[in-house]
Amino acid sequence: MTKRRMFLRMITASLLRRRSRMLIALLSIAVGATILSGLVTIYIDVPRQMGAQFRSYGANMILLPKEGTHMTAESLQEVLGVIPEAEIVGASPYRYVRLDMPSRQQSFITAGTEFSQVQKTSPYFSVEGAYPEKTREVLVGKEIAETLGIKTGSSIELHYKTSGTAGQGQAADAAAGETLTGSAEGFNKVIVTADLVLDEEGKIASVSVDAASQTPGIGSLVGTDRQFLDQFIGKKLPLSLSNTASGEDAADEDHVVDAVTGATISSQAAVDAMNNAVLSGEAAPVERAEQFTVTGILSTGGEEEGYVYMSLPDLEKLTADNAVDVAELSVTADAEVLEEYCRAVSEANPDVTARLVKRVTRSEASVLGKLQALVFLVTVVVLLLTMICVSTTMLAVVSERRREIGLRKALGAADNSIRKEFLGEGLFLGGLGGLIGAALGFGFAQVVSVNVFGSSISFQPLLLPVTVLVSMVIAAVSCQMPIKRAVAIDPAIVLKGE
């Protein structure tokens, strides 16, 4: 038998046949190793996972219309074409409009969006209830819900109002095909009214004037003179009379008409009435209302809790336009590629600006940094505790084995032999404990990961030897004090029969 085999036989016998104490040391090393390998697994794996989550689910790019232009759902769809479809995890259009709730004398910012996309670009949205699926369903921010006592299933009526300052062109568009009515003061301050219909281009399609109040045979001709009335067809508002026009207007054939001879005042009144018809039609505040069912209460911990969310088509029905204010995108690509996509977007549609959202990455980094620092700290503390525990146990073991150590020395064991034997036992314990710990640690990390982060963890093969090695080092370090004690034991105690 070789010396090495005898050495191994002695230390394994010591560990196997004197179980209780060694089991405690083994247990503490195994627990330490479990926490070490578990936390390190989390330390390594979770940032990877969280990073993936942030990257693949959080918005990391936003699209905005250039000032003075506006985006629509269609133009957005077009622009998205420049980014490979596989890399787009989600793209949420947002249209923000202030809607009123007259029953409560409240008004909120309401966002029109696509809920299926929102769940991808804003995974941190937490909805109590459900996301809207049908039309006329809304999500209400928690803050609103709490102040107004709105609950899932509540019904709310929201109103859209224009303030009446909308631009001429837009109102004219809206009025296409409809009959507009206007009035103006004519001769003797008596009212002349005009009805007119505009075509899609804003040109007058048909017109009728009620001038019965004017001087019969003179002013009243304004309402009956076909020659006078026919010249309006194809003209655009605002109109003016040729004899009163400035040089500029005179040159603009689209807007200039000739007066009925001898009835300038009545003609002017007719023209004013028509101008007023359109202008008042445009200027009149529009109000549209709709009844909505609340399907869920949204909490995000942010300003979103003060918003109401509805589907884009629902909002479009209220606002009667299809503008999109901003789009949030989540794209799986790293920073450089993202920059490239930004440029490509601007090239594809010069009216759209693409920007990278730095906020997510920064918070990601800080959250991960803190998490890692915490894990590091806990690991160090646990390792220290393990060392203290192993050291104390080994000290107890040494005093328990005083006689045996004295005996070995009396039998001729050199100090180095004693050192080697205890270190051997320590390393054996460390290795075994590390092995157990690596296995348990993986399980521990798996449980934590599944419960806390909702995803399973991948096994890090390198972690096994590392855990075993670290455990052995820890055991070896912990054994130093006990070894010193052991070496100092006097062999003479054996003869004294202590």
Add this chain to the structure above:
Amino acid sequence: MALLELKNVSKIYGDLKALNDVSISVEKGEWVAIMGPSGSGKSTMMNIIGCMDKPSVGEVLLDGVDISKEPQKVLTDIRREKIGLIFQQFHMVTYLTAVENVMVSQYYHSMPDEAEALEALDRVGLKERAKHLPGQLSGGEQQRVCVARALINHPELILADEPTGNLDETNENIVLDLFRQLHREGTTLIVVTHDPEVAEAAQRTIVLEHGRVAREIINENFEA
């Protein structure tokens, strides 16, 4: 030439002189018994001879080397190479079997050899119990394992401190027979005992009293 020579050796613990100017000499191959009342310094002397303690005053020559001047490391080497120890309380490594306990001695000395260790156990009549742990052996059997362990490396000098103190008649005789065999093989034996019968088995008895050599008795009836 004497294998062991103590010249004016004293061991002083504070006011107490555990050994007081002791001079003795033991020849190679000699069998010496040491007697004396409790506290007379017998174990103290054995510790010094066994290289586990150093005298306060005096020289101890073992095989011509003054072990009172050597450093601890050298003392360990000498103990390992030349001395076999047997103790009153049969000290065994509790978690090793009988044969493994014998092999521990081989391990520190040179090479563990299970066959040789079993042979030594056979010599003390314990071959059958080789695989038993100390807890499974009687006191006498444990003491015989310790004898086997002491002789396994063929030491020049065997020191036994009350080897039969806890043994019955039968076991005492077994141990004494082993000593006789060792003596015949030329091993030097120093045996501390309270038992006159054990002392009578030796060639010479040194009696200690209050740390001094009170007298020496030559055993006229010694038979090898």
